[in-house]
Amino acid sequence: AQSVTQPDIxxxxxxxxxxxxxxxxxxxxxxxxxxxxxxxxxGLQLLLKYFSGDTLVQGIKGFEAExxxxxxxxNLRKPSVHWSDAAxxxxxxxxxxxxxxxxxxxxxxx
Amino acid sequence: xxxVTQSPTHxxxxxxxxxxxxxxxxxxxDTVSWYQQALGQGPQFIFQYYEEEERQRGNFPDRFSGHQFxxxxxxxxxxxxxxxxxxxxxxxxxxxxxxxxxxxxxxxxRLTVL
Numbered sequence: 001a002q003s004v005t006q007p008d009i010x011x012x013x014x015x016x017x018x019x020x021x022x023x024x025x026x027x028x029x030x031x032x033x034x035x036x037x038x039x040x041x042x043g044l045q046l047l048l049k050y051f052s053g054d055t056l057v058q059g060i061k062g063f064e065a066e067x068x069x070x071x072x073x074x075n076l077r078k079p080s081v082h083w084s085d086a087a088x089x090x091x092x093x094x095x096x097x098x099x100x101x102x103x104x105x106x107x108x109x110x
Numbered sequence: 111x112x113x114v115t116q117s118p119t120h121x122x123x124x125x126x127x128x129x130x131x132x133x134x135x136x137x138x139x140d141t142v143s144w145y146q147q148a149l150g151q152g153p154q155f156i157f158q159y160y161e162e163e164e165r166q167r168g169n170f171p172d173r174f175s176g177h178q179f180x181x182x183x184x185x186x187x188x189x190x191x192x193x194x195x196x197x198x199x200x201x202x203x204x205x206x207x208x209x210x211x212x213x214x215x216x217x218x219x220r221l222t223v224l
Contacts, residue, residue, distance in 0.1 A: 004152075032209070032210060034212070034213075036215070041220070042217060042218070043114075043200055043215040043216050043217040043218045044153070044200065044202075044215040045215075046212060046214065046215075049212055090152055090153070092152075094210065095209045095210025095211075096141075096143070096158055096165065096166050096209075096210040097143075097155045097158065097166050097168065097210075098143075098145075098153070098155060098202075098213060099155070100152030100153050100154075101152055102151060102152050103151075103152050
């Protein structure tokens, strides 16, 4: 069955520190991969996507993600976290139907 | 350029009632997908509409039905509401492409079933 795993339910980082959120997928073939961010009570905002080609993709708000086929991973990174990055982050895989992970809640401490 | 819009924002219903949620896709998009997000969970795919027909469906009972209109807007209907139907319902729109395309989400409708 298709699935997306985000191993970390909560992550706390200090403002200015680097961030890496983990995502692993299980799929029949390499799916399209996405990272979305959700603020409390809000919809999902697209951060970045991977369809094919360069395995390091750049997104909005200074985020990037690296696709590693051998590890079935698509981890999200940011070199310096800002307090406004505090939110819940979802990794998703698929085409017409998206399969989402359970999300990682990011807390930023000053 | 308006993004995906949904109405209403919040809704409170009682068990056994029926509800209709509405979605207008992003300008230029022709495909609408619906997701249910229970508290503390990731969104779960309900179904997708293209050319006014249900193209793909997730693991949801027949109480969940939908419709797409010629202007690409869509409705989600839920009959015989259960307490477990309380959730944030998200609509996403995209362009029809082989294999899929990026889905852009609306702000959601928060449904509470009492």
